[in-house]
Amino acid sequence: MASIKEKLTSIEQIPSFVYLCKWLVIAALIGALAGSASAALLYSLEWATNYREANKWIIALLPIGGLIVGLVYHYYGSSVVKGNNQLLEEFHSPHKIIPFRMAPLVLFGTVMTHLFGGSAGREGSAVQMGGAIADQFTKWFKLKKEDRKIVIIIGVSAGFASVFGTPLAGAIFALEVMILGRMRYDALLASVLGGIIADYVCKLWPVHHTHYGVELVPEITPTTLFYAIIAGLIFGLGGLAFSKATHFFTIVFKKLNYPPLRPFIGGAVVALAVYLIGTTKYIGLGVPTIVDAFNMELPWYDFAAKLLFTAFTLGAGFKGGEVTPLFYIGATLGNALIWFVPLPTELLAGMGFVAVFAAATNTPIACTIMAIELFGGEGAVYFGVACVVAYMFSGHSGIYSSQIVGSPKHFLFGVDKGKTLAAIDSFRKKKSS
Numbered sequence: 001m002a003s004i005k006e007k008l009t010s011i012e013q014i015p016s017f018v019y020l021c022k023w024l025v026i027a028a029l030i031g032a033l034a035g036s037a038s039a040a041l042l043y044s045l046e047w048a049t050n051y052r053e054a055n056k057w058i059i060a061l062l063p064i065g066g067l068i069v070g071l072v073y074h075y076y077g078s079s080v081v082k083g084n085n086q087l088l089e090e091f092h093s094p095h096k097i098i099p100f101r102m103a104p105l106v107l108f109g110t111v112m113t114h115l116f117g118g119s120a121g122r123e124g125s126a127v128q129m130g131g132a133i134a135d136q137f138t139k140w141f142k143l144k145k146e147d148r149k150i151v152i153i154i155g156v157s158a159g160f161a162s163v164f165g166t167p168l169a170g171a172i173f174a175l176e177v178m179i180l181g182r183m184r185y186d187a188l189l190a191s192v193l194g195g196i197i198a199d200y201v202c203k204l205w206p207v208h209h210t211h212y213g214v215e216l217v218p219e220i221t222p223t224t225l226f227y228a229i230i231a232g233l234i235f236g237l238g239g240l241a242f243s244k245a246t247h248f249f250t251i252v253f254k255k256l257n258y259p260p261l262r263p264f265i266g267g268a269v270v271a272l273a274v275y276l277i278g279t280t281k282y283i284g285l286g287v288p289t290i291v292d293a294f295n296m297e298l299p300w301y302d303f304a305a306k307l308l309f310t311a312f313t314l315g316a317g318f319k320g321g322e323v324t325p326l327f328y329i330g331a332t333l334g335n336a337l338i339w340f341v342p343l344p345t346e347l348l349a350g351m352g353f354v355a356v357f358a359a360a361t362n363t364p365i366a367c368t369i370m371a372i373e374l375f376g377g378e379g380a381v382y383f384g385v386a387c388v389v390a391y392m393f394s395g396h397s398g399i400y401s402s403q404i405v406g407s408p409k410h411f412l413f414g415v416d417k418g419k420t421l422a423a424i425d426s427f428r429k430k431k432s433s
Contacts, residue, residue: 066263109319120320130159230387239359249315266316
């Protein structure tokens with residue numbers, strides 16, 4: 001006769017409940033801390049942006065600000081200088097606990113970048129803070145290797161979800177970004193819990209998220225579907241261009257052997273460029289221009305200017321994220337497409353907002369969900385088509401160089417599938433080593 005213990009273990013829902021309780025506690029702790037860290041970041045960036053716009057003379061000091069950031073990271077942050085890529089590397093090939101110093105250092109570096117006029121975002125900073133905070137629980141709770149991977153996913157989810165106010169998109173992003181073409185469903189519960197809790201805690205603080213609206217959505221027809229595919233293709237090339245430009249400038253600046261000189265020289269170039277063009281719309285987060293892209297006609301070159309400013313700023317070694325600039329690039333590119341894509345401006349801006357991001361990060365599902373959370377579900381089909389097509393046409397690279405390929409985006413006609421998979425497997429092993 002089976003014992004009571006054997007009977008209980010034969011009921012699948014009991015270990016599932018234990019699993020739920022375990023990750024609910026861990027996700028609540030990480031989510032609360034990461035959500036509060038994101039609130040501090042949002043508040044600090046709002047202050048830095050308002051001060052810079054009220055005192056534009058401070059942009060002339062961008063080289064000094066860059067030098068300070070460079071020196072701080074060179075002497076105190078060499079162990080965390082890889083940023084988001086370090087989180088990916090620790091996920092794939094666990095080596096050592098991510099130093100907690102990553103969190104305060106990236107907060108400091110990001111605020112300095114925005115205060116003095118660099119062009120950067122905030123997602124990278126929030127994700128790094130969330131990841132660094134989360135990984136401390138590996139040490140405190142003496143978690144196993146596989147549990148540590150889930151903890152890192154929770155940190156990424158919590159940081160992303162709370163900084164943008166998109167809990168579900170944050171949860172899926174953390175799963176989708178780790179390996180191109182594959183997701184870890186064993187971490188789904190923990191990731192969702194972490195994203196929801198972090199977003200809730202962040203909103204308890206006196207900070208706010210920008211609201212966008214896409215109300216004019218035409219009925220799906222063969223014609224509108226065709227135009228959505230064309231727009232997605234262009235957005236994919238836009239994401240690819242941003243990734244290539246960022247990697248190019250990073251390589252160029254690495255030729256300077258003394259790292260603190262990179263943001264110093266880069267800052268001087270950016271400050272001079274701002275002075276020559278006579279506008280600050282291409283530095284900082286650029287949220288006002290993103291909002292305008294949904295409501296009015298903008299210069300067609302806005303997306304290209306923001307792309308260059310951001311790729312140059314980040315390539316020079318300034319800190320911050322890439323995602324909000326990608327929102328800017330996508331929304332303004334969508335705004336420019338109105339000249340030959342007969343879809344509503346606000347819809348094109350919304351499609352570009354998420355599709356260029358999907359292309360650059362290889363996360364089409366997370367970006368589709370983000371669009372629904374930000375803009376509503378009425379245009380879900382358009383957002384989904386744009387994100388998936390953009391993902392397809394952005395190639396197998398992205399803004400995160402440590403993101404490995406788990407499954408190819410397609411098998412071209414005439415290409416040997418076995419050789420393609422072998423090449424991907426070799427690529428993964430190289431990344432792991």
